Amino acid sequence: MGISVAVAGASGYAGGELLRLLAGHPDLDVVAATAHSQAGQPATDTHPHLISYRDLVFSDTSADVLAGADLIFLALPHGASAALVAQLPDRSKVLDLGADFRLADADAWQRYYGGPHAGTWTYGLPELPGRRAVIAASDRVANTGCYAVSVITGLAPLIAAGVVEAEDVVVVAASGTSGAGRSAKIALLGSEVMADLSAYKVGAHQHVPEILQATGARTLSMTPVLAPMARGILATVTARPSSSGLRVEQVREVLAEAYADEPFVHLLPDGRQPHTAATLGSNSVQLQAAVDLNSGRVILTSALDNLGKGAAGQAIQNANLMLGLDETAGLSANGVAP
Structure with a gap:
């Protein structure tokens, strides 16, 4: 026993x-x-x-x-x-x-x-x-919280290291329908969800204060999206760099150092993007980083199983x-x- x-x-x-x-x-x-x-x-x-x-x-x-x-x-x-x-x-x-x-x-x-x-x-x-x-x-x-994990793991080390600003963080994240629970809801019927994407709780998602609390971010706008899949989250997080000319290699160095010995958070090789399907049934988070050519904003992408x-x-x-x-x-x- x-x-x-x-x-x-x-x-x-x-x-x-x-x-x-x-x-x-x-x-x-x-x-x-x-x-x-x-x-x-x-x-x-x-x-x-x-x-x-x-x-x-x-x-x-x-x-x-x-x-x-x-x-x-x-x-x-x-x-x-x-x-x-x-x-x-x-x-x-x-x-x-x-x-x-x-x-x-x-x-x-x-x-x-x-x-x-x-x-x-x-x-x-x-x-x-x-x-x-x-x-x-x-x-x-x-x-x-499920969305919170997908955002915090990428954002928190960068704010702590002073690589990105704590103001003006923007999150767009898509989740599978299991994140809404098992209770019957018309919006979660197969005929409603299949071949469709829809935003919900725009500007008022309950994970926002949790993300602010855990990352040290001060202002954050979040748009959750319901995706036609049972499980998984794909999050895109963008933030202003703390200095001009920030290179993606600098961002990756911070993330690599933060998660070098972590069993469940994985910074993917340069050029490989996270996929929700790759995390299904696991306790893993997949991360990737980029710097936008036009705006200079740091872009973090992450994937995980919302039930894992x-x-x-x-x-x-x-x-x-x-x-x-x-x-x-x-x-x-x-x-x-x-």
Whole structure:
């Protein structure tokens, strides 16, 4: 018997991906998986691809069901975690995949999410400087948002190094439909999504304050785009250079140094662009950099699996640190193709 974990919200896409990754984890054992409307149903009714859970039945989501686990994953809708956490014992190690505890600024929470601010937990992106030790010492960790990972990994080292300005950052990022969750929505029907691209939450996406908080950027405009694919994010980030004549080699040097020893963030060879398909099923981020010939702006492109490094894979990585395990346990840097 290994270390016991429980998954709340296991019937959703992120919850299902957590179960898939946990099934292959050498040290973690799932002792409970909860759902809402699917409570009482076999897990394989919802996730037929998870055949190793054929004997698992979803339970109601309650503190009593979850509290006995060594670590609890919360894969619940934004705003739903805080009430459940309040019922859990203080000793419980909890990792929240939702947004409830990511932001330090209560006003930012109110502006972008609405409702009362639940508080602030340790922010769970190990690749940020100094984060690993803090995550490892924490019992409560807030997992990074999916779009946020795709932007922060490229932008944060460049702002920290003084290569780009913290003002006037522009992000355009396309995400697969699984990022919107599993609830039925007309806009996510196959006949609505296929052969179509559409922007949404333009000028008011909830990951903006998280990106500002983690990167040190001061102003950021973000346009999310819904893409006709199930999973994946491709982000394009542009920023003003701090000095004229900045060369792409200088930008790449900063990124190469920042991620030289990182198992899951990869600066691609010069001239090769990130592809979402190359990251599917993995915990990897692929990065590339350029300097625009006309404007001189720095252009960062990144790709990741929004259910992997953007959600469940990132959560496993953080959990490994919280439990004193190998950070890469149960995770792969390799994608699945075709």
